[in-house]
Amino acid sequence: MCLKLPVAIFLGLFAANCCSTSIALCQEEGGKIEVERPGLVYCLGRVQQMREGSALIDLGDVHTLKPQENVVVFRATEGYYTPVGVLRIAETYPTFCRAFPSSTCHPEKGDIAMFVRQFYDMQPGGRHSIEFAKQQIIKNSGDNAYSTDRRLDVARALLAYEKNQPKWERSRSAIVGYLNGASFAEGREKDISTLLNQINLIREHFRVGRNSLPAAGAAWENVMPVLFGATAIAQHESAQKVVIEGDDQFIEEPTGPTVRDIQRAIKEEFFDRTEEERNLFSFLIATALEKSPAKFDLWILQQIEQSQFPEIAEEDVVVDILKLTIRKMRGQ
Secondary structure, three states, X not given: OEOOOOHHHHHHHHHHHHOOOOOOEEEEOOEEEEOOOOOEEEEEEEEEEEEOOEEEEOOOHHHOOOOOOEEEEEEEEOOEEEEEEEEEEEEEOOOOEEEOOOOOOOOOOOOEEEEEEEHHHOOOHHHHHHHHHHHHHXXXXXXXXXXXXXXXXXXXXXXXXXHHHHHHHHOOOOEEEEOXXXXXXXXXXXXXXXXXXXXXXXXXXXXXXXXXXXXXXXXXXXHHHHHHOHHHHHHHHHHOOEEEEOOEEEEXXXXXXXXXXXXXXXXXXXXXXXXXXXXXXXXXXXXXHHHOOOOHHHHHHHHHHOOOOHHHHHOHHHHHHHHHHHHHHOOO
């Protein structure tokens, strides 16, 4: 059965809102200039099923996802989260997508999928609804029962977008909001708050110019570029120390212990901890060596509390070992 979405379903729902929706554009000499905002919107979903090695995920056109874009996959493991990898999207439908099979990323049903959007790339609610409706009329979703059974999910997603977009516009936070698939509806992003905290922690250090991401391990180094957002990437690049010698310019290489040195030391000290805990410790030590916080004892506690393992801040022995490790690394 071919999916055909009547214009009236969506235009009828949102026509009244189109005139009142704040468009976040300013007028200048008769033209429109977009007001650039650094805030991010998280788009969260889950792998619904695996079909011939391809993941079906409950994020699609209504969530602004497009073919050839990337989504990041995480897996919950005994109370914490592990990066699985990055998937490239093959096809999108109103409320779900199909990813290309990957030789490096092996998702499973129930895994978390996400991508981010800059706020200034998001259309106002009424305009988003109209453009989505037009798109679905032009685009033939194909003979797929999975898509035709989810019209209610489409309506819910559009209503959520319309309701939340003004809040995103008013927010001055780094993360202005969420646009979720059905698996994370009704504010269920709170279920993965510790994972989101750790992503935000890594992004913030990257944004201000730190180069400590490799210390978090290859998996985190692989997935985080998809979740940084264009503003954080631009700010990171502008914060790099550029050395000028003659006519040549190059970024100054960090000195001191290497990533491998840090990871080796952490593995020796914390051989009985999980790999993800060691990844966090290595990242924090590498960041501290680069950042040189004046009050390291307070700083390390704050960083742990903002990670996916906030309970470790209460483990005095672990914190003391981290303090001793950073002193050794600094040659103190």
